[in-house]
Amino acid sequence: MARVVVDVMLKPEILDPQGKAVQGALPRLGFDGVQEVRQGKRFELEVDGEVDESRLAELHEIAETLLSNPVIEDYTVHVEGDGALSGKHRA
Amino acid sequence: MKVGVVTFPGSLDDVDAQRAVRLGGNEAVALWHGDHDLKGVDAVILPGGFSYGDYLRCGAISRFSPVMTEVIDAANRGMPVLGICNGFQILCESHLLPGALIRNDHRKFACLDQALRIENNRTPWTSSYAEGEDVTIVLKNGEGSYVADEATLDLLEGEGRVLARYVGENPNGSLRSIAGITNERGNVVGLMPHPEHAVEDLCGPGTDGLGFFTGLAAAVLA
Secondary structure (H helix, E strand, O other): OEEEEEEEEEOOOOOOHHHHHHHHHHHHOOOOOOOOOOOEEEEEEEEOOOOOHHHHHHHHHHHHHHHOOOOOEEEEEEEOOOOOOOEEEOO | OEEEEEEOOOEOOHHHHHHHHHHOOOEEEEEEOOOOOOOOOOEEEEOOEOHHHHOOOOOOOHHHOHHHHHHHHHHHOOOOEEEEOHHHHHHHHOOOOOOEEEOOOOOOOEEEEEEEEEOOOOOOOOOOOOOOOEEEEEEEEOOOEEEOOHHHHHHHHHOOOEEEEEOOOOOOOOHHHEEEEEOOOOOEEEEOOEHHHOOOOOOOOOOHHHHHHHOHHHHHHO
């Protein structure tokens, strides 16, 4: 088994009203100096066997077709404990 | 003609859409998200609501439901398809329409009687309106802000594919005040506001929405 983490973030040019709401709440709680907050999603996938190149390609396909919407979001795929097979992908 | 209305788990406006279809003079056929079957319908409506709880992204999971495989096939063959609100989100997730719908810029759920200008009356869903006609129907959404990149927005405007625009104050932050769009062929329409809630005088802001359902048969048979 391997654990694969997919992080999905709204593209920088897309407005993030939720992040803005979080940022707006911080000064009310007495936390100052946070200039911007952007909110994303983190998916943890437990996959069978080793994560080889073909499995990694499939994980990118999963991230691109279901976990993210490439029109408005970017994603990154990381295989936990394996620096070599991690990769950032801007859709 | 027979107009199918898809019910997904979490659809809210399927029954209202069926009623609007009947008031528009057509036969409403209930379609189920889990069936690979369009039951011989001539057109399909994807209604509003919160299909699959809006989990992941609005429309993201519905897009892969069995019935959507059939709807996408039929749409690509030219069948008229109307996605209202959550249905519009599903059509964008399905890549039948460009762009996406994100959370309203003011972060609040919007529920109001909304004025729109019909800019394209050449689709089967808008043929009973005059070009440039203003109508008032219901708008109710939390994630109704239409976004696309500049090139896509220019293309939509250049090809006359902006179906309708909000009149007056922009209610949700949609780029260029876009309320609805159509595909290149003109058979697939996505609209954020709800014409099916404006088909009778008893409730809603009037009957301005009825035209989406009455013009259909004439447009398809023409």
